[in-house]
Amino acid sequence: MTDEAACIADRAGNAALLPHFAPHPQGLQTAGGRVVALDDNERELIGRCAEAECHVDAVSDAERASLQRLVEAGYLLLLPPPAAVPTAPVDVVLSPHIDDAALSLGGAIALRGGVARTLVLNIFSSQSYQTGLRVPAERLDAIALAEDRLAGRLLGYHGHCLGLRGAQDRHRLGVASVMGWSAAAVLAQSQLRDDIELVTGQAAAAIGAALGRAPIADLFAPAAIGGHLDHVIVALAAPHIAARLGVPAERIVLYEDLPYAAADLGGGVALHGRVARLADITATAAIKRSALTVFKTRLRAPQIALCMAHAGRAAKAGAAERRFVTPGVFDMEQP
Structure with missing residues (x-):
């Protein structure tokens, strides 16, 4: 074995x-x-x-x-056996696509599973262009939802999908055209500002319905490294979502977008004074890798290997995940 x-x-x-x-x-x-x-x-x-x-x-x-x-x-x-649901406040992760939370935060989510609830909101969860497995188009979304449920069982999160279409579908863009976007370029186009407004409204409503009166501890959002259009839109929507949910701006944590950061792609939204911190995921790196292999409609072995190698390079020893936090609010050396 x-x-x-x-x-x-x-x-x-x-x-x-x-x-x-x-x-x-x-x-x-x-x-x-x-x-x-x-x-x-x-x-x-x-x-x-x-x-x-x-x-x-x-x-x-x-x-x-x-x-x-x-x-x-x-x-x-x-x-793992079904775990008892912690009663502590909830961490909420804004995941542009159905695999992004596991890619960027999977190790830390698994570490926190016993002490915190985690809700992962998959925003642009419908991607008809994910055809690597030759899955019939009418079955693709259902299989992706099942992948998310199984990965959630492994890592300890509850996933919810908005079902919005990815940028390649909704704006008829080629693969190369969805990368390299800046915040300024997105905000300059009215249809993309409409995307931000749509994501803000639907995400805030879905999170509120899922959590009821449960307080939110931290709101995690992509830093949009690599400039994927969907990631930039979610990153720009995050402060508005936080405001609607009553989450203080300093409780917004931006996470490093993988696999784009591992491929040394530039870009990203303004950090507004946030600083980089590492979470040691050595104890859960194997679980994270196993969860990533579940996303067969989205990820291939070389992408997973690239991300896990990046986690190893980020750490002095073992493995780590990087995020950007408000100084003095977080001690993110711990997950």
Whole structure:
């Protein structure tokens, strides 16, 4: 078993079939239609895990080798037991796309899981151009939502999706055209100012409905490093969202956008006096990596490797995530 699989297995309670696969008489079938042949034990486990999460303790000794093979092949995912919901104030993460919170803050979210609730609001969560798995367009959003639920189980967050379309869809832009935007360039266009207003209204309403009277501890937003149009829009909307929710401006934390920061792309919104701080995620780096592998509709192995290598370079030892905070308000050397 790999080090990562062992780390997850230590805290695993259940095994679940990833949403990119379905049982097939010969074994399983990918969302793109390819059939993968499996042996009898593996087919039986796939069937059980497709119907409901399979309790790992209920797996016989004879089946454990099959379970390990299916996990390491990326068909099954080991999940921790459902955790009690902390009663502390809630951390809210504004995630431009469905994988951004896990990419930029996954390690810190996992560390805080026992002491804080985390709500991740995925804003531009509908992206029809994410076709790497050859998933039929009509199934893509549903599979992405299932990815988010499983990653949330691993990292300890609750995800909510606004379902807004990504910039490539709503503005008919090519891949290169969504990068390199500055705040000034976005604010100069009326249709993009409309995007900021739309995000502000829908995000504030969704967060308020999800949390009720629960107080917000910190509001996390992208620093928009790399200038992805959706990230810049969310970053510019963040102060307005905070104001509507009664969150003080100094409680807004800007996080480093990955994988763009790892690729040394420039840009970003004004930091307004914030300073860079590191959160040590050495203890949860393996869990973060496992969560990132769940986002098969969004992420590929080289992107994940790039982000994890960046976390290693950021830390003096181990792994770290970088964010930008108001001096004197946070001690962000701790998550």
